[in-house]
Amino acid sequence: MAPSVVTIGSVTQKTDAPTIQGPYKDFDRGYLNKTKELSGTEKHSPASYPHYLPTFELTGPKENGGVYYPLEEFEHYDHGRDADPSFPHLLPQGVVQVENLTPKFGSEVRGVQLSSLTSAGKDELALFVAQRGVVAFRDQDFADLPIQEALDFGGYFGRHHIHPASGQPKGYPEIHLVHRGAEDPTLNNIFETRTSSVAWHSDVTYEKQPPGTTFLYILDTPKDADGKISGGDTAFVSMAEAYERLSEPFRERLKGLRATHSGVEQSAAAAARGSVVRRLPVINDHPVVRTHPVTGKKTLFVNPQFTRRIIGYKYEESDALLKFLYDHTAYGTDFQIRVKWAPKTVVVWDNRIAMHSALLDWNSGGRRHLARITPQAEVPTESWD
Numbered sequence: 001m002a003p004s005v006v007t008i009g010s011v012t013q014k015t016d017a018p019t020i021q022g023p024y025k026d027f028d029r030g031y032l033n034k035t036k037e038l039s040g041t042e043k044h045s046p047a048s049y050p051h052y053l054p055t056f057e058l059t060g061p062k063e064n065g066g067v068y069y070p071l072e073e074f075e076h077y078d079h080g081r082d083a084d085p086s087f088p089h090l091l092p093q094g095v096v097q098v099e100n101l102t103p104k105f106g107s108e109v110r111g112v113q114l115s116s117l118t119s120a121g122k123d124e125l126a127l128f129v130a131q132r133g134v135v136a137f138r139d140q141d142f143a144d145l146p147i148q149e150a151l152d153f154g155g156y157f158g159r160h161h162i163h164p165a166s167g168q169p170k171g172y173p174e175i176h177l178v179h180r181g182a183e184d185p186t187l188n189n190i191f192e193t194r195t196s197s198v199a200w201h202s203d204v205t206y207e208k209q210p211p212g213t214t215f216l217y218i219l220d221t222p223k224d225a226d227g228k229i230s231g232g233d234t235a236f237v238s239m240a241e242a243y244e245r246l247s248e249p250f251r252e253r254l255k256g257l258r259a260t261h262s263g264v265e266q267s268a269a270a271a272a273r274g275s276v277v278r279r280l281p282v283i284n285d286h287p288v289v290r291t292h293p294v295t296g297k298k299t300l301f302v303n304p305q306f307t308r309r310i311i312g313y314k315y316e317e318s319d320a321l322l323k324f325l326y327d328h329t330a331y332g333t334d335f336q337i338r339v340k341w342a343p344k345t346v347v348v349w350d351n352r353i354a355m356h357s358a359l360l361d362w363n364s365g366g367r368r369h370l371a372r373i374t375p376q377a378e379v380p381t382e383s384w385d
């Protein structure tokens with residue numbers, strides 16, 4: 001397929017999309033859309049955290065019309081390097097319970113308060129999440145902290161990313177919001193044109209330095225008619241195990257390949273629905289297999305939302321290879337987990353290791369509201385011994 005051209009405001013950009021996946025999935029509206037209900041006072045499930053409801057002003061530099069300037073490269077230091085691998089601060093024995101959701105990927109932890117961790121504990125958190133891929137911490141006070149305190153905590157793990165197209169709590173552009181309001185009809189519309197709501201991705205991989213240790217915390221969870229929490233889980237897939245499952249000859253074939261990742265379609269979709277574009281979109285290329293800076297493990301690093309093309313391959317060749325990798329990861333129920341949200345849950349994942357997808361499976365009209373803190377990490381690299 002030929003490259004297409006996308007216009008955002010007065011700027012026209014060329015992109016390698018569309019690929020086999022088609023354009024950026026439009027039901028992401030549900031996460032990013034402008035919302036009419038900013039008061040939190042509507043009768044169906046008022047927001048539990050109204051100060052976290054999304055706002056869509058342009059909050060960048062005034063002299064640039066509120067649009068943020070392009071991100072500059074920075075030196076990332078991964079604190080997982082300094083962690084004690086016996087995790088004495090994060091997982092003190094007899095105090096903290098760890099349940100592994102599957103043998104190699106995903107854990108659930110109770111008994112530690114993330115916001116009280118010392119630097120040593122935070123170093124251990126970075127390492128533990130790098131080892132397990134995704135960890136759900138229950139009974140956290142994160143959502144109840146002043147927003148700035150939650151941001152200060154997250155800032156330890158890298159420079160905060162400001163999302164180019166999502167809503168933000170007033171005054172806190174570094175928080176990315178996921179919000180499907182009460183009675184939002186978007187959910188029903190999705191299934192008029194899609195058979196599934198699954199949209200596997202790693203976050204903002206179009207950036208030159210995509211996020212590493214990433215925090216998502218629940219504010220409101222959809223409920224059944226009888227008031228019980230049901231629906232809106234988040235699925236995760238291990239891209240480390242996805243790589244492990246490949247044969248040696250196939251891994252050889254991936255060695256050295258790079259792919260383009262584009263933010264153009266996401267911003268164009270936001271512009272098309274009259275929402276904000278906070279920073280002009282970028283396209284960057286990354287290795288198809290990257291090496292984790294702390295664990296040294298290799299992970300597949302392509303995703304159907306943002307990856308567009310294997311560099312140097314013809315479109316059909318690139319589409320065929322990417323389709324195989326997407327099918328392989330999507331079918332891999334034996335290397336996926338699913339987090340069921342409960343009040344006070346904070347999920348921490350390593351965006352270099354896990355892809356994820358929200359599951360939009362409820363039609364009770366209940367609100368789903370989450371906040372994400374998204375520290376950026378290193379420029380992805382591959383190393384081969």
Ligand SMILES: O=C(O)CCC(=O)C(=O)O
Binds near residue numbers: 031203234357370372
């Ligand atoms: O809503 C979710 O479960 C995940 C949304 C998402 O993709 C994100 O915040 O990065």
Ligand SMILES: [Fe+2]
Binds near residue numbers: 201202203356
């Ligand atoms: Fe995401």
